[in-house]
Structure formats: C-alpha cells, structure tokens
Amino acid sequence: MSVYGINKVCYLAQMDLNFRERLKRDPEAALVGFPLTHDERRAFLEWDMASLYKAGAHTFLLSRLPRFESMGMTRADYIRSMRSTLTEEERRELEAKGQR
Amino acid sequence: MAEIAGAFATPHMPGSPGQARENPQSETAQLFGAVRSHIAEVDPDVLVVFDTDHFATFFYSNMPTFAVGVAGETAGPGTDDWPGLFCYYPEIPLHEELGRHVHASGINSGFDLSQTQEFEIDHSIVVPLHFLNDEGGKMKRPIVPLWVNGIAPPLPLAKRCYALGGMVREAIASWPSNLRVGIVASGAISGDIGGPKAIDGQPFAWPDESWVVNVVNRMRNGEIDELLNEATADRLRAAGNVSGEMLNWIALLGAVGGRKPRFLEPQLKGGNAYGAWRWD
Numbered sequence: 001m002s003v004y005g006i007n008k009v010c011y012l013a014q015m016d017l018n019f020r021e022r023l024k025r026d027p028e029a030a031l032v033g034f035p036l037t038h039d040e041r042r043a044f045l046e047w048d049m050a051s052l053y054k055a056g057a058h059t060f061l062l063s064r065l066p067r068f069e070s071m072g073m074t075r076a077d078y079i080r081s082m083r084s085t086l087t088e089e090e091r092r093e094l095e096a097k098g099q100r
Numbered sequence: 101m102a103e104i105a106g107a108f109a110t111p112h113m114p115g116s117p118g119q120a121r122e123n124p125q126s127e128t129a130q131l132f133g134a135v136r137s138h139i140a141e142v143d144p145d146v147l148v149v150f151d152t153d154h155f156a157t158f159f160y161s162n163m164p165t166f167a168v169g170v171a172g173e174t175a176g177p178g179t180d181d182w183p184g185l186f187c188y189y190p191e192i193p194l195h196e197e198l199g200r201h202v203h204a205s206g207i208n209s210g211f212d213l214s215q216t217q218e219f220e221i222d223h224s225i226v227v228p229l230h231f232l233n234d235e236g237g238k239m240k241r242p243i244v245p246l247w248v249n250g251i252a253p254p255l256p257l258a259k260r261c262y263a264l265g266g267m268v269r270e271a272i273a274s275w276p277s278n279l280r281v282g283i284v285a286s287g288a289i290s291g292d293i294g295g296p297k298a299i300d301g302q303p304f305a306w307p308d309e310s311w312v313v314n315v316v317n318r319m320r321n322g323e324i325d326e327l328l329n330e331a332t333a334d335r336l337r338a339a340g341n342v343s344g345e346m347l348n349w350i351a352l353l354g355a356v357g358g359r360k361p362r363f364l365e366p367q368l369k370g371g372n373a374y375g376a377w378r379w380d
Contacts, residue, residue, distance in 0.1 A: 004160060007155075007159075007160055008159070008160075010155075011155055011159050011160075014155075014156065014179055014180060015156065015178075015179055016179075017179060020179075050296075053296070058155075058251075058252065058341070059292075059293065059294035059295045059341050060154060060155065060251060060293045060294050060341055060342065061155055061294075062294050063293055063294025063298070063303045064294075066303075067182070067303065075301060075302075075303070076300075076301070079298055079300065079301075082294075082295065082296040082298065083296050084296075085296045086296050086297070090296075090297065094297060097306070099299065099300055
C-alpha cells in the first residue's frame with residue numbers, strides 16, 4: 001500500500017498539465033513509474049475509487065480525478081464507486097434526500 | 101505603530117466568481133458584496149490572509165502546519181482550474197517586509213512558522229481576493245499569506261490557531277511605522293469534498309448545518325472558550341474533510357482579541373459564513 005503514491009497521482013493531475021492529459025488519454029502509460037502496488041494501479045484504471053479511498057487516499061485529492069476526466073472517468077462514475085463504501089444506514093439517509 | 105483596522109471572512113467556493121458575474125443578485129454575490137462594502141469602508145493598507153491551501157502551494161512532500169509567504173509578488177490560481185473560476189491574476193503584490201516581520205516575530209515569540217519565498221496560490225486565496233480586493237482586474241492592496249493546515253490531518257489545535265492570531269496581532273503592533281492592516285480569513289465552516297456522500301453531479305456533500313449554526317452563534321456571542329473547546333479534531337472531521345478551514349476563522353478571532361463581529365451571516369446550504377469585524 002502506498003497512499004503517498006495515490007495522492008501524488010491526484011496532485012499531479014492538477015499541477016502538471018502534460019500529466020493531466022496523459023492520465024486522461026493513456027492512463028496505463030501515465031501511471032508507469034509511480035510507487036503504486038499492482039492493485040492500486042488496477043484501481044485507477046478500473047475507476048475503482050472505493051479501493052483507493054479505503055486505502056487511505058485523501059478524498060479532496062481523489063475528487064480531482066473526475067474533474068479532469070482522468071482515466072476517462074466521469075463524476076457519475078466516481079460517485080458510484082465512492083458510494084459503494086457507505087453503510088446501509090448512510091445509504092438510506094442519502095436516498096431520503098433524493099439521491100440515487 | 102501599525103494596527104489591525106478590521107477583519108473580514110468569507111468562503112472561497114471556486115465557482116463563485118462565475119456565479120456572481122452571471123447573477124449579481126444571487127445570495128452568494130450579495131454576501132460577498134456585503135463583506136466587500138465593509139472592507140471598502142475600513143480601507144486597510146495591506147491584508148494578512150489566513151488561508152488553507154488545497155494541495156497546490158503545498159503537498160505531502162512538504163506540508164507545513166503554519167507557513168508565511170515572504171516574497172514580493174505571487175500569482176494564481178495557476179492550474180487550479182474549476183468551472184466558474186475565470187479570474188487569473190498574474191501579479192498579486194505581497195507585502196514582503198511585513199511577511200518577513202511576521203515570520204521573525206513568530207519565531208521570536210515561540211511560534212515556529214515555516215516560510216516560503218517562491219510560491220503560487222490556489223483558489224482558496226484568489227476567490228476571496230477577487231471579491232474583496234479587486235479593482236479593475238488588479239489587486240488593490242498587497243497581501244501577506246499565512247497558511248494554516250486545515251485539510252491534511254493532523255490539524256493544529258483550535259487554541260493554537262487562536263494563539264497564532266494573537267501572535268500576528270502583536271507582530272503588527274510592533275511594526276515600526278504607520279500601517280493599517282486588514283485581516284482576512286478564508287474558508288468554509290463545514291464542507292466535504294469528494295467523499296462518498298457527495299451529491300449527484302457535484303464534488304461536495306451536504307454540509308453539517310448544525311455545526312455551522314453553532315459556530316456562528318459562538319462567534320456572535322463572543323463565546324471563544326466554548327468554541328475552542330468544541331472545535332476538536334473529531335468534531336471538525338465529522339463536519340467534513342475541509343471543515344478545518346474554520347481554523348482560519350479561529351485565527352482571525354485571535355487577531356481581533358475575541359471581539360464580536362459587526363456583521364456575520366451564515367449560508368447554511370453551502371456550509372459557509374460571511375463576516376466583518378470593525379470597531380471604527
């Protein structure tokens with residue numbers, strides 16, 4: 001597990017415009033060289049934000065990824081994955097407020 | 101001989117500049133405008149800005165708890181681009197000597213501040229300055245940024261942030277020439293960005309309204325000790341991952357010696373508040 005590496009990918013997605021573009025267009029190549037485990041790399045590529053969140057990545061940083069369409073991911077894809085981490089009670093609370 | 105002339109606090113939602121331009125009658129535009137009126141009437145010479153950077157000026161490679169900017173100018177928001185954040189300022193003047201003085205005063209009074217002499221700033225400073233300090237597309241007054249880590253736990257204690265404000269007040273009092281200083285605090289009272297409770301189509305979750313109401317009431321009543329005791333790490337975490345931004349408000353309260361605000365309006369839907377402290 002390398003939370004620093006996950007956070008750094010998100011940091012650079014904002015700060016480095018070339019990296020931002022590569023992470024959007026060719027994410028597999030863009031992630032080469034980062035200190036990520038096999039599973040963390042897979043989580044980025046499969047939009048499995050829940051795994052990165054559960055690993056301890058900062059949610060403010062993770063939320064940059066859909067903003068910049070990193071890995072081609074939309075905000076709806078992002079929210080879908082993140083919501084899978086909610087407890088049943090938390091999910092019911094959200095639904096009561098009209099969220100899907 | 102310098103003095104604090106007033107203090108002003110706003111949130112810094114990145115979409116607000118665009119929203120205010122499109123709809124000047126919106127609640128957000130009106131609230132920013134109210135604080136701008138207060139700062140215009142007080143008209144300080146320089147602004148010391150308590151701010152929480154959002155992983156742009158600083159990252160985990162180097163994450164100061166408290167840091168002061170000591171340089172001649174800066175720019176922003178750089179690559180921190182959001183929908184509605186249209187305003188890029190290539191030249192934001194800084195009051196370098198006051199920054200150096202605050203840094204040294206802090207060190208000499210036991211406040212071990214970090215410093216940075218080359219940096220850019222993100223929306224968290226640019227948005228308040230856009231509303232409070234823009235005149236014809238340029239910055240009217242120089243600023244001194246003073247960053248409080250309100251986003252990457254462990255966060256500083258609330259009472260330490262209050263003491264930071266007091267240190268800044270004493271540093272200003274020991275400045276050797278006439279200078280009227282305005283304090284600006286930037287940030288939400290409650291906010292959660294990017295978490296699993298984010299609203300459909302948005303990066304943010306619903307704020308913790310009861311916490312916002314409580315903080316606003318404490319400030320209105322001047323109940324500083326109560327507020328410092330309540331603003332624990334656990335309470336801030338429960339209020340959302342950027343709720344540590346309210347530590348900038350706490351630092352402002354320290355700078356004005358716990359005075360009550362002349363103007364303070366919550367904006368519950370956004371987890372925000374807007375305030376002005378004056379004694380003129």
